[in-house]
Amino acid sequence: MTDALAAKAADPRSVLTGSIADHSEGMSYLETLPRRLVTVYLPLSIIMLVLLFPFYWMLLTSIKPDDQLLEMDKVSPFWTTAPTLKHFYNLLFETNYPLWLWNTMFVAVSATIVSIIASVLAAYAIVRLRYRGAAWVGGAIFLAYLIPPSILFIPLSTVVFQYGLFDTPFALILTYPTILIPFSTWLLMGYFKTIPFELEECALIDGANRWQILTRIVLPLAVPGLISAFIFCFTLCWNEFIYALTFLSTTSHKTVPVAIVNEFVDGDIYRWGSLMAGAVAGSLPLVILYAFFVEHYVAAMTGAVKE
Amino acid sequence: MTQIALEQPPVKQIRDATAWARLKVNRDWLGFWFMLPAAAILILFLAYPLGLGVWLSFTDARIGRSGTFVGLENYEWLWGDNVFWLSVFNTLLYTTVASTIKFAVGLYLALLLNENLPFKAILRAVVLIPFIVPTVLSAIAFWWIYDAQFSIVSWSLKHLGLIHENINFLGDVWNARWSVIFANIWRGIPFVAITLLAGLQTVSPSLYEAATIDGASAWQRFRYITYPLLTPIIAVVMTFSVLFTFTDFQLIWVLTRGGPVNATHLMATLSYQRAILSGYLGEGSAIATAMIPFLLAAILISWFGLQRRKWQQGENND
Numbered sequence: 001m002t003d004a005l006a007a008k009a010a011d012p013r014s015v016l017t018g019s020i021a022d023h024s025e026g027m028s029y030l031e032t033l034p035r036r037l038v039t040v041y042l043p044l045s046i047i048m049l050v051l052l053f054p055f056y057w058m059l060l061t062s063i064k065p066d067d068q069l070l071e072m073d074k075v076s077p078f079w080t081t082a083p084t085l086k087h088f089y090n091l092l093f094e095t096n097y098p099l100w101l102w103n104t105m106f107v108a109v110s111a112t113i114v115s116i117i118a119s120v121l122a123a124y125a126i127v128r129l130r131y132r133g134a135a136w137v138g139g140a141i142f143l144a145y146l147i148p149p150s151i152l153f154i155p156l157s158t159v160v161f162q163y164g165l166f167d168t169p170f171a172l173i174l175t176y177p178t179i180l181i182p183f184s185t186w187l188l189m190g191y192f193k194t195i196p197f198e199l200e201e202c203a204l205i206d207g208a209n210r211w212q213i214l215t216r217i218v219l220p221l222a223v224p225g226l227i228s229a230f231i232f233c234f235t236l237c238w239n240e241f242i243y244a245l246t247f248l249s250t251t252s253h254k255t256v257p258v259a260i261v262n263e264f265v266d267g268d269i270y271r272w273g274s275l276m277a278g279a280v281a282g283s284l285p286l287v288i289l290y291a292f293f294v295e296h297y298v299a300a301m302t303g304a305v306k307e
Numbered sequence: 308m309t310q311i312a313l314e315q316p317p318v319k320q321i322r323d324a325t326a327w328a329r330l331k332v333n334r335d336w337l338g339f340w341f342m343l344p345a346a347a348i349l350i351l352f353l354a355y356p357l358g359l360g361v362w363l364s365f366t367d368a369r370i371g372r373s374g375t376f377v378g379l380e381n382y383e384w385l386w387g388d389n390v391f392w393l394s395v396f397n398t399l400l401y402t403t404v405a406s407t408i409k410f411a412v413g414l415y416l417a418l419l420l421n422e423n424l425p426f427k428a429i430l431r432a433v434v435l436i437p438f439i440v441p442t443v444l445s446a447i448a449f450w451w452i453y454d455a456q457f458s459i460v461s462w463s464l465k466h467l468g469l470i471h472e473n474i475n476f477l478g479d480v481w482n483a484r485w486s487v488i489f490a491n492i493w494r495g496i497p498f499v500a501i502t503l504l505a506g507l508q509t510v511s512p513s514l515y516e517a518a519t520i521d522g523a524s525a526w527q528r529f530r531y532i533t534y535p536l537l538t539p540i541i542a543v544v545m546t547f548s549v550l551f552t553f554t555d556f557q558l559i560w561v562l563t564r565g566g567p568v569n570a571t572h573l574m575a576t577l578s579y580q581r582a583i584l585s586g587y588l589g590e591g592s593a594i595a596t597a598m599i600p601f602l603l604a605a606i607l608i609s610w611f612g613l614q615r616r617k618w619q620q621g622e623n624n625d
Contacts, residue, residue: 036422044419047412048430051437051493057459058448072462114348122345131338141345144353146546146606148554150575151595154582155360156352158368178353181345210337239441241557242575246583257443261561272451279444290439294432297439301498302505 061276062087069272087277096252096259097278104255105285107169107244108237111176115233116226119181123188124214128200138189145182152178153246160247171247172255176237183236184229187300191225192218224296231293232300238286256282363592370586381593390569391594394577398601400484401573402553405491409548410541412492413499418533420500421507431501438497446561449490453477453562477563480570487571490558495551499544506540507533539613546609550602574598 031039061069063083068075075081091097122141126134156175157166165171195218203213219226244255251263260278264271290297330336364381368374385391420431437445452459453476461473476486514532523531556575559565565572565580572580574594582591 040419040422040424043415044424044430047416047419047496048433051434051496054445054448054452054493055436055440057452058445061451070457072457077459077462118344118348121341121343125338125341129334129338129341131335131342134338137342141349144349146550146602147353147357148550148602150554150556150578151360151598151602152353152356154578154588154591154595155356155363157583158363158588159352159356159359174348175352177348181349185345209331235439239443241441241443241560242579245560246579257441257557260447261443272457275447276451279447282444283440286439286441287436290435291432294435297435298431298501298505302502 058276058279061272062280064273066273087273088281090274091277091281095263095274097256097281099252100254100256100259101281101285103169103253104238104257104282107172107176107255108234110169110173111180111237112230112233114173115177115180115184116230118177119184119188119229120214120219120226122181123185123192124218126185127189127192128218129210141182141185144178145186149179149240149242153242156243157246166247167249167253169253172240172244175243175247176240179236179240180233184233187229187232188222188225191222195221224299227293228296228300231289231296234289235286235297360592361596363588364596366589368588368592370583370588374589377589381589382597384590385593385597390572391577393569394572394574394594395597397484397571398553398573398575398598401488401491401555402549405488405495405552406545406549408492409495409499409552410545413496414503414541416496416500417503417507418529420504431504435497435501437494438501442494442557443561445494446490446558449486449493449558450477450562453486478567480567483563483567483571487559487562490562491552491555494558495548499548502544503537503540506537510536542609542613546606549605549609553601553605554598 060078060080063085064080065082065084065086068077068080068082125131126138126141160166160171160175165174199217199221200213203217208216239257240255241257244258245261248254248258251259254262256278260275260282264275264278363374365376365378366374367377367380416434420427420434424430451457455475455478456473458473458476460476461470464470464474475482477483510533515528518528518532554575555573556579559571559573559576560579563571565576569577574597578591578594580591581594582588
């Protein structure tokens with residue numbers, strides 16, 4: 001029975017929609033509406049309010065005109081009557097923001113592609129080739145996932161310097177995979193395990209070699225897993241801060257998170273409007289991606305901890 | 308015609324497989340090539356730097372100058388350094404408080420989301436947004452919310468008549484600590500809640516029904532059904548949560564840069580300041596290396612917790 005339930009849990013849709021058949025009714029009919037209002041809806045709305053308020057505030061600040069930003073007594077600060085796109089306009093046409101956005105995108109996509117290719121090969125070898133010591137390597141890769149960037153950035157900065165990569169996008173494209181490969185290998189190992197052995201055995205009998213099996217049988221069946229890994233890796237890259245802060249020094253090479261923190265704060269006069277516009281514009285690509293691939297996202301998150 | 312077919316000698320003799328042909332199907336040989344890209348990156352940029360970091364902590368390296376071996380000098384210096392011990396205290400406080408609250412509120416939120424709600428799918432998707440948005444960018448939003456003069460929180464509390472002065476969120480020692488802890492909790496709850504929710508959905512509702520018929524209260528149902536069945540996933544989620552909280556850098560760097568008077572310096576931010584900004588690579592590496600024992604302890608505790616639970620429940624029934 002636990003197996004059947006585990007199989008249900010493996011379906012990411014069920015996490016979002018709770019579509020497990022006997023779950024929709026449950027015992028909820030035993031509870032009256034007023035009781036549910038207090039025990040469920042009230043705490044839920046408080047938590048949601050706290051979780052979402054910073055985004056509302058970020059968005060609101062980015063479209064408020066400057067004079068309303070610091071004037072809190074004449075008009076209510078929770079709303080604006082004269083929304084303006086001035087901050088976004090400044091951001092796009094008077095700063096290097098588009099360039100930073102491009103840098104981030106370029107680094108994130110390249111590092112993700114490198115990682116996915118390496119992870120697909122590694123995961124397939126660990127799960128299906130089962131070379132000597134494969135189980136041991138699988139464990140080592142999981143341990144690698146637990147090594148945080150915060151203890152690696154100092155020696156990595158000397159390594160990056162030695163290899164002559166300092167202040168180039170390649171410093172990031174080659175170091176980000178150290179975060180991404182362990183994660184995506186682990187995720188893909190889970191996906192590859194669910195593909196039946198028999199398919200591969202048939203292909204082997206028909207004379208396919210391992211490379212053909214991987215590209216023509218395993219990968220097409222693992223597309224959802226690949227999408228999950230890709231999106232999650234992309235998000236992690238976009239989010240990364242400490243390597244980008246340490247390995248890049250030229251303003252025009254920086255990624256969005258680093259550039260916003262370092263370039264937008266001049267002296268004591270915080271340009272709150274542009275700062276928030278920068279934060280909104282930097283989050284938007286990820287939020288849009290997320291909106292389209294929610295299920296894959298959840299699958300990646302829960303898949304990584306399920307093992 | 309049949310005769311011709313019969314008379315034909317066997318076209319191919321069974322050849323001895325050449326060494327090359329055997330190699331092509333050898334698992335170890337194939338495995339080696341499949342592992343090569345991942346192994347190369349992980350060894351060059353993960354394993355080697357990890358070892359190098361430990362080595363650097365025993366040298367007096369600076370930026371632009373490779374150091375010489377100085378033994379435990381960096382560690383001895385740190386042992387007598389109050390700022391280092393303050394950062395250890397801050398890191399432990401930050402990790403303990405934030406992880407505990409993240410776990411409690413995350414589990415509560417997961418239980419709430421597991422209820423039969425209207426717009427369930429949308430609600431669950433929205434909960435994850437703080438996790439999607441890059442930490443630095445949401446930290447900037449918090450920076451503005453925590454502003455000393457124009458904080459919306461101070462403004463609201465003043466208008467409700469609860470306080471009369473603006474709260475100095477990031478300028479006061481303890482206020483700053485609680486503020487960064489709150490921001491970290493805010494960032495971490497979605498991850499805990501959604502992963503625990505995935506675990507909750509594997510618990511069969513018939514167990515709850517049976518327990519209710521037997522007269523179990525809501526608390527008993529949680530304590531004796533939900534919690535034991537959820538333990539393995541709780542252990543994994545909390546290991547991740549503790550690890551990432553312990554080594555946090557981004558939030559602190561954006562909000563306070565370790566200030567005021569080092570009150571919010573975590574070990575990660577202190578090592579960045581010493582190694583990269585001041586240039587003392589050796590000393591910074593020593594601080595980073597000092598984090599490793601804590602991390603190992605966290606991993607081992609959750610690992611053994613998990614093993615014990617497996618042993619209690621039987622290996623195949625987790």
